[in-house]
Amino acid sequence: MNPNTRSTPHSTPRSTTRSTTTVPLGDRSYPIHISSGQTDTLGRSIRDAIPGISHAVVVMDESVVDPWGDQLCQSLVNGHSANDQAVRVSRIEIPSGESSKSIEQFDRLMQWMLRENSDRASVLIAVGGGVVGDLAGYAAASFTRGIRFVQVPTTLLAMVDSSVGGKTGINLPGAKNMVGAFWQPSLVLVDTDVLSTLDEKIFLSGLGEVVKYGVIEDAEFFAWLETNADALIARDPDALRHAIETSCQCKANVVGEDERESTGRRAILNYGHTFAHAIEATAGYGTLLHGEAVSIGMQMAARLALSLGMFDEASLVRQTELLRKCQLPIDYADADPAKMLPVMMKDKKVAHGKLKFVLPSRIGCVELVDGIDDDLVVAAIGQSTASR
Ligand SMILES: NC(=O)c1ccc[n+]([C@@H]2O[C@H](COP(=O)([O-])OP(=O)(O)OC[C@H]3O[C@@H](n4cnc5c(N)ncnc54)[C@H](O)[C@@H]3O)[C@@H](O)[C@H]2O)c1
Numbered sequence: 001m002n003p004n005t006r007s008t009p010h011s012t013p014r015s016t017t018r019s020t021t022t023v024p025l026g027d028r029s030y031p032i033h034i035s036s037g038q039t040d041t042l043g044r045s046i047r048d049a050i051p052g053i054s055h056a057v058v059v060m061d062e063s064v065v066d067p068w069g070d071q072l073c074q075s076l077v078n079g080h081s082a083n084d085q086a087v088r089v090s091r092i093e094i095p096s097g098e099s100s101k102s103i104e105q106f107d108r109l110m111q112w113m114l115r116e117n118s119d120r121a122s123v124l125i126a127v128g129g130g131v132v133g134d135l136a137g138y139a140a141a142s143f144t145r146g147i148r149f150v151q152v153p154t155t156l157l158a159m160v161d162s163s164v165g166g167k168t169g170i171n172l173p174g175a176k177n178m179v180g181a182f183w184q185p186s187l188v189l190v191d192t193d194v195l196s197t198l199d200e201k202i203f204l205s206g207l208g209e210v211v212k213y214g215v216i217e218d219a220e221f222f223a224w225l226e227t228n229a230d231a232l233i234a235r236d237p238d239a240l241r242h243a244i245e246t247s248c249q250c251k252a253n254v255v256g257e258d259e260r261e262s263t264g265r266r267a268i269l270n271y272g273h274t275f276a277h278a279i280e281a282t283a284g285y286g287t288l289l290h291g292e293a294v295s296i297g298m299q300m301a302a303r304l305a306l307s308l309g310m311f312d313e314a315s316l317v318r319q320t321e322l323l324r325k326c327q328l329p330i331d332y333a334d335a336d337p338a339k340m341l342p343v344m345m346k347d348k349k350v351a352h353g354k355l356k357f358v359l360p361s362r363i364g365c366v367e368l369v370d371g372i373d374d375d376l377v378v379a380a381i382g383q384s385t386a387s388r
């Protein structure tokens with residue numbers, strides 16, 4: 001584990017009303033507030049955190065408008081004292097699904113923001129999962145060259161990963177997240193109550209990124225997940241809170257040390273993603289959920305590390321069993337190395353034509369490795385199809 005990260009033992013603590021983790025980025029530092037039972041005051045919290053807000057641009061996944069988006073807009077308008085100025089609220093719905101991380105939806109958003117007379121003082125509020133967070137975050141980074149924005153994540157995956165760290169963007173047909181910007185939010189507001197309307201399969205996909213944190217950085221957390229996977233799947237509030245807080249803390253630490261993925265430190269968050277993004281792009285965006293593709297991708301990466309002699313069989317079995325417990329896919333019968341390899345060469349970790357992989361050396365530790373023979377990569381993908 002990195003010496004700067006938290007080292008508390010992973011017994012499950014009792015939930016408290018609200019906890020806060022800070023993403024440490026100097027004068028651009030921001031809080032992640034994690035609460036439960038406060039969905040009717042989210043707008044109030046935004047007004048408290050961003051005093052003087054007069055125009056809110058609320059970008060919502062169409063599936064979360066009723067009730068979460070509506071509640072948030074209501075409390076933005078109502079939740080003010082006599083001294084506050086009124087807030088004008090512009091709201092737009094984004095079609096659900098990965099295909100909305102597109103140039104078309106980005107263009108639609110920009111044109112609409114202009115029609116709504118948005119300006120540099122407007123604050124964009126993204127309400128949804130990673131798709132809306134990434135798309136709306138990129139809109140915030142781009143409109144008038146950058147306006148403030150707030151992330152209100154509504155999926156487990158968005159709570160533990162995509163709402164934190166400022167990677168925003170959209171997909172190109174042949175490459176995930178290929179167009180975008182690093183643009184940090186001013187605030188992340190997590191309320192676990194919003195998960196009550198989330199489908200089981202989508203909830204479980206978020207566990208893919210949660211397991212990732214255990215493998216890349218925190219062996220104790222990994223062991224805690226092995227013991228508490230059932231509680232998490234049952235959405236036990238204390239287990240859920242602990243998993244979200246630990247994941248956010250890990251991501252906040254890493255982002256604080258390497259905001260723009262320039263030293264290699266942040267690249268560890270990309271564990272499993274070189275394979276996962278190639279699966280998503282070749283299967284067709286939305287065929288697999290991102291967290292599912294990450295689960296399969298981590299298995300491919302771990303098998304590759306095993307074939308290089310840098311990871312041991314027992315650790316691979318532990319990862320496989322934990323992902324199985326989380327009811328995540330561990331293989332992808334339709335994986336096609338011939339199609340995936342060219343897409344993998346579009347990975348953002350490619351530099352000077354060389355691809356780097358994030359590979360585990362043990363549970364709790366990964367390394368960046370380049371110069372790997374294509375045959376070994378093809379074999380690691382092939383094992384995914386062989387076990388069908
Ligand atoms: N920026 C980052 O650092 C980062 C990190 C991880 C993933 N991502 C991106 O995030 C995306 C995946 O995010 P996701 O898994 O949240 O997918 P998503 O945003 O597509 O949401 C999944 C589904 O859940 C629905 N939904 C969302 N919240 C709901 C709720 N509370 N109740 C009912 N339905 C709800 C949505 O309509 C959608 O159909 C991918 O595009 C991935 O690349 C980005």
Ligand SMILES: O=C(O)C(=O)C[C@@H](O)[C@H](O)[C@H](O)COP(=O)(O)O
Binds near residue numbers: 161
């Ligand atoms: O925040 C990061 O850094 C990550 O890599 C987190 C990933 O879970 C996430 O899917 C991210 O969007 C991937 O980034 P990319 O740079 O490979 O597109």
Ligand SMILES: [Zn+2]
Binds near residue numbers: 161209273290294
């Ligand atoms: Zn991811």
